[in-house]
Amino acid sequence: MNRNLDVGHIVSLLKNVLKKKDGLIPLHQPTFRGKEWAYVKDCLDTGWVSSVGKYVGAFEKKLAEYTGVEHAIAVVNGTAAMHICLKLAGVEEGDEVLLPALTFVATANAVRYCGGIPHFVDSDWKSLGIDPKKLQDYLKDITLIRQGCCYNKQTMRPIKAVVAVHTFGHPVDLDPILAICEKYKLVLIEDAAEALGSYYKDKHTGNWGKLSAFSFNGNKIITTGGGGAILTNDLILAKTAKHLTTTAKVPHPWAFVHDEVGYNYRLPNINAALGCGQIEVIDEFIQEKRTLAQKYRQVFKEVQGITFFTEAAYARSNYWLNLLLLDEEYVGLRDPLLLATHEEGILTRPSWSLMHKLAMFKECPRMDLSAAQDLEQRIINIPSSVGLGEK
Amino acid sequence: MNRNLDVGHIVSLLKNVLKKKDGLIPLHQPTFRGKEWAYVKDCLDTGWVSSVGKYVGAFEKKLAEYTGVEHAIAVVNGTAAMHICLKLAGVEEGDEVLLPALTFVATANAVRYCGGIPHFVDSDWKSLGIDPKKLQDYLKDITLIRQGCCYNKQTMRPIKAVVAVHTFGHPVDLDPILAICEKYKLVLIEDAAEALGSYYKDKHTGNWGKLSAFSFNGNKIITTGGGGAILTNDLILAKTAKHLTTTAKVPHPWAFVHDEVGYNYRLPNINAALGCGQIEVIDEFIQEKRTLAQKYRQVFKEVQGITFFTEAAYARSNYWLNLLLLDEEYVGLRDPLLLATHEEGILTRPSWSLMHKLAMFKECPRMDLSAAQDLEQRIINIPSSVGLGEK
Numbered sequence: 001m002n003r004n005l006d007v008g009h010i011v012s013l014l015k016n017v018l019k020k021k022d023g024l025i026p027l028h029q030p031t032f033r034g035k036e037w038a039y040v041k042d043c044l045d046t047g048w049v050s051s052v053g054k055y056v057g058a059f060e061k062k063l064a065e066y067t068g069v070e071h072a073i074a075v076v077n078g079t080a081a082m083h084i085c086l087k088l089a090g091v092e093e094g095d096e097v098l099l100p101a102l103t104f105v106a107t108a109n110a111v112r113y114c115g116g117i118p119h120f121v122d123s124d125w126k127s128l129g130i131d132p133k134k135l136q137d138y139l140k141d142i143t144l145i146r147q148g149c150c151y152n153k154q155t156m157r158p159i160k161a162v163v164a165v166h167t168f169g170h171p172v173d174l175d176p177i178l179a180i181c182e183k184y185k186l187v188l189i190e191d192a193a194e195a196l197g198s199y200y201k202d203k204h205t206g207n208w209g210k211l212s213a214f215s216f217n218g219n220k221i222i223t224t225g226g227g228g229a230i231l232t233n234d235l236i237l238a239k240t241a242k243h244l245t246t247t248a249k250v251p252h253p254w255a256f257v258h259d260e261v262g263y264n265y266r267l268p269n270i271n272a273a274l275g276c277g278q279i280e281v282i283d284e285f286i287q288e289k290r291t292l293a294q295k296y297r298q299v300f301k302e303v304q305g306i307t308f309f310t311e312a313a314y315a316r317s318n319y320w321l322n323l324l325l326l327d328e329e330y331v332g333l334r335d336p337l338l339l340a341t342h343e344e345g346i347l348t349r350p351s352w353s354l355m356h357k358l359a360m361f362k363e364c365p366r367m368d369l370s371a372a373q374d375l376e377q378r379i380i381n382i383p384s385s386v387g388l389g390e391k
Numbered sequence: 392m393n394r395n396l397d398v399g400h401i402v403s404l405l406k407n408v409l410k411k412k413d414g415l416i417p418l419h420q421p422t423f424r425g426k427e428w429a430y431v432k433d434c435l436d437t438g439w440v441s442s443v444g445k446y447v448g449a450f451e452k453k454l455a456e457y458t459g460v461e462h463a464i465a466v467v468n469g470t471a472a473m474h475i476c477l478k479l480a481g482v483e484e485g486d487e488v489l490l491p492a493l494t495f496v497a498t499a500n501a502v503r504y505c506g507g508i509p510h511f512v513d514s515d516w517k518s519l520g521i522d523p524k525k526l527q528d529y530l531k532d533i534t535l536i537r538q539g540c541c542y543n544k545q546t547m548r549p550i551k552a553v554v555a556v557h558t559f560g561h562p563v564d565l566d567p568i569l570a571i572c573e574k575y576k577l578v579l580i581e582d583a584a585e586a587l588g589s590y591y592k593d594k595h596t597g598n599w600g601k602l603s604a605f606s607f608n609g610n611k612i613i614t615t616g617g618g619g620a621i622l623t624n625d626l627i628l629a630k631t632a633k634h635l636t637t638t639a640k641v642p643h644p645w646a647f648v649h650d651e652v653g654y655n656y657r658l659p660n661i662n663a664a665l666g667c668g669q670i671e672v673i674d675e676f677i678q679e680k681r682t683l684a685q686k687y688r689q690v691f692k693e694v695q696g697i698t699f700f701t702e703a704a705y706a707r708s709n710y711w712l713n714l715l716l717l718d719e720e721y722v723g724l725r726d727p728l729l730l731a732t733h734e735e736g737i738l739t740r741p742s743w744s745l746m747h748k749l750a751m752f753k754e755c756p757r758m759d760l761s762a763a764q765d766l767e768q769r770i771i772n773i774p775s776s777v778g779l780g781e782k
C-alpha cells in the first residue's frame with residue numbers, strides 16, 4: 001500500500017477537524033436551538049397535534065418563501081413526496097422513469113409505487129448527479145418519439161420522467177437536463193430530499209423541475225421528526241397534490257365523500273411545529289455547515305490520494321452530507337477507513353449500494369454505469385452535523 | 392313530520408349531556424394529561440426526534456402489553472398499517488378482498504395500494520360491522536374452492552382476505568367470521584383503527600385476525616399526532632412487517648442494502664413519545680368515554696324515534712365515537728339535525744358515504760347492501776371526547 005495515504009492519518013485529521021473528545025460523533029444529528037419547544041408545546045397545550053392546526057400551513061408558507069417555489073405541500077416524509085410527484089407527473093403502470101443508479105432506495109421505490117419501471121442512468125463526477133452528456137447520447141440511441149411521447153425502442157414502454165437527485169445536497173447540472181427533457185418530452189422531477197438550502201445558479205433547487213420532493217427526516221438539514229414536502233410552481237398540481245395527500249376528500253363541513261384513491265400523507269401539526277422552529281434558523285445551519293466543509297477542504301487539500309468533494313462552479317451547496325473521494329489506487333482503503341473511524345467513534349458511511357445491484361431492481365433497464373460504479377467504490381461520507389462548524 | 396321527535400328537542404338534550412357553554416364542542420379532540428410533555432421534551436433535549444430513539448420500542452411494548460397481542464409495529468398512520476397488513480396477507484394485483492361498504496375510505500384505498508379489488512359486503516345492525524350470516528350465504532353462492540384457494544365464480548379472481556372493521560370502536564362478531572374464513576380459506580384482518588380499548592369476548596380486538604391495524608390519528612382514543620400500528624401474534628409476520636415498514640434495509644452498521652421494495656412507514660420517535668404518554672392513561676380515557684356513553688344512553692332512552700347505539704352482549708366497547716340511530720320514519724331529520732347541531736356549535740357528522748357510491752369504487756363487486764344503505768341514512772355521530780364524561 002502506498003505510504004502517501006494511510007488510514008491512521010485520515011482518522012487523526014478527522015479527529016482534529018471534529019475536535020473529537022469522548023463519545024460518538026454521528027454522521028448527522030439534529031440541532032434544536034430555535035423556537036421548536038415553544039411551538040411543539042403550543043400544540044400540546046391547545047390539543048392541536050394532528051391533521052388540523054396552524055403549523056402545517058405556516059410551515060408550508062415558510063418553505064415556499066425560503067425556496068422561492070410558489071407552492072409547498074407538507075407531507076409525512078420524503079418518500080411520500082416522491083411518490084406523489086411521480087404520480088402527478090403522469091407515471092402509470094409500465095411507464096419507465098429515468099433516475100440515477102447512485103441514489104437512496106426511496107427514489108426507485110417511489111417509481112414502483114406508481115407501477116413504473118426505474119431505468120437507471122449514470123452519474124457525473126462534477127455533481128454526483130445525472131450526467132447530462134451521457135444521458136443525451138443514450139436517449140438519442142434508445143428512444144423514439146411518437147405523437148409527442150417518448151418510447152424506449154427496446155422495451156417499447158413509454159418513458160415519462162427524469163428524476164434529478166441532488167446527491168448529498170449538491171445540485172445537479174439542471175440546464176442541460178432541462179433541455180434534454182424538453183427535447184425528449186420528459187417531465188423533470190427534482191429529488192431535492194437532501195437539498196434544502198442548495199442553489200442551482202441563482203435559484204433554489206426545487207424551482208427547476210415541474211415538481212420536487214424534499215425530506216425533513218432526522219438526518220436532514222432541518223427535521224420534523226419525519227416529514228417531507230412537495231414543491232411546485234404550478235397551482236393546479238399543488239391543489240391536486242394537497243387533495244391526493246389528504247385522502248382525496250371533497251371539502252364539506254361534515255359529509256365524507258372522496259373522489260379518487262387518495263393517501264393519508266398528511267404531516268401532523270406537531271411535526272410541522274418542529275419544522276417551523278427549524279426553518280426559522282436554517283440560515284445559521286447552512287453557514288455552519290459551509291464552515292465545516294471549508295475546514296474539511298482545507299485539511300484534505302494537503303493529502304494526496306483523497307479529495308474532499310466541493311460544490312460545482314454553478315452551485316451553492318448546503319453541504320448536507322460531506323464526503324471524501326478516494327483516488328482510484330486507494331479504493332482498497334475504503335473498508336479499513338470505515339472500520340477505523342467507527343472504532344474511534346467517528347461515524348462514517350460508504351455510498352448507497354447502486355440501485356441496479358439490489359435484488360428487486362436487478363432486471364430494470366440501465367445504461368452503462370461506469371462513473372456510478374466507480375463513485376460507489378470511492379465515496380466516504382463523513383460527519384456533517386450543524387454545530388460541528390463554527391457559527 | 393312526527394311530533395314525537397323534533398330537532399330542537401334533540402339539540403337541547405345534547406346540550407344538557409355536554410353541559411354546553413360558549414365555544415365549539417368537537418366530535419373528538421385529544422386530551423393530554425399524562426407524561427406527554429415530559430416525553431416529547433426528552434426527545435427535543437436529546438435530539439432523538441426521528442427514526443431512531445427509545446420511544447418507538449417503548450410504545451410498541453406498551454401496545455403489545457395493553458392489547459395482549461404479542462407483537463406491535465408502530466407505523467406512520469392507520470392507513471399505512473392497513474396497507475402492510477393486506478400485503479402480508481398475500482393480497483396482490485387482481486386479488487379480491489372482502490370488506491364492509493360502511494367504513495372509512497382508507498380500508499378500501501389500502502386494498503388498491505396492493506393492486507387488489509375491494510369487494511363490498513353488508514353490515515349487521517347489532518355490531519355495525521360485517522354481517523356474518525349474510526357473508527356466509529353470499530360466499531356459498533358466489534365462490535368456488537380450487538386447490539385450497541377461494542375464487543369468485545363471477546370474476547374468476549382469487550378472494551384472499553376479509554377485513555373486519557370495528558366500526559366506531561364496536562367489535563364485530565368475530566367468532567362466526569373466523570369460522571367463515573376457515574371454511575373459505577380467507578385471511579382475517581382486523582381494521583381496529585378505531586378499537587383500541589375494545590374487547591371481543593375475553594380478548595382485546597386485534598387478537599383475532601392474523602394481522603390487525605390500529606390508528607392513533609388526532610381523532611382517535613389516544614393519539615400520536617399521526618400514527619398507527621400493525622399487531623400480530625405471528626413472529627415471522629411481525630419481523631416482515633418491521634422490515635417492510637423500514638425500507639427493507641438489511642441490518643448493517645454502515646452498508647445500505649435493501650432486499651425488496653419497502654416503505655418509509657416508520658413512526659418518528661417524537662410521535663411515539665406522545666403515544667407513550669397517552670397509552671399510560673388509556674384506562675382513565677375509556678372509563679370517561681363509557682361514562683359519557685352511559686349518560687347519552689340514559690337521556691335518549693326516553694326519546695322515541697331515535698336510539699343511542701350500545702355495545703353488543705359479546706363486546707366491551709371503547710365507545711370511541713358515539714352515535715344515534717334515527718328510526719326509519721325519521722331519516723328525513725338527519726340533515727336538519729346535522730345543521731342545527733352545527734349551528735349550536737355541537738359538531739356532529741353523518742355516516743361515511745358507502746364505499747360503493749364513491750366514484751373510484753363504483754365498479755367493484757358487492758353483495759346486497761341493504762343494511763348498510765339503511766344505516767347510512769340513520770347514523771349521526773355525536774361528540775365523544777375524553778373529558779366530556781366524568782372521571
Ligand SMILES: Cc1ncc(COP(=O)(O)O)c(C=O)c1O
Pocket residue numbers: 077078079080082103104106107165191193194214215216217227228655
Ligand atoms: C435522495 C433521497 N430521496 C428520497 C429520500 C426519502 O426521504 P424520507 O426518508 O423522508 O422518506 C431521501 C431521504 O432519506 C433521500 O436521501
Ligand SMILES: Cc1ncc(COP(=O)(O)O)c(C=O)c1O
Pocket residue numbers: 264468469470471473494495497498556582584585605606607608618619
Ligand atoms: C376504520 C378506519 N380504518 C382506517 C383508518 C386509517 O387510519 P389513519 O387515519 O391513521 O390513516 C381509520 C382512521 O382514520 C379508520 O377509522
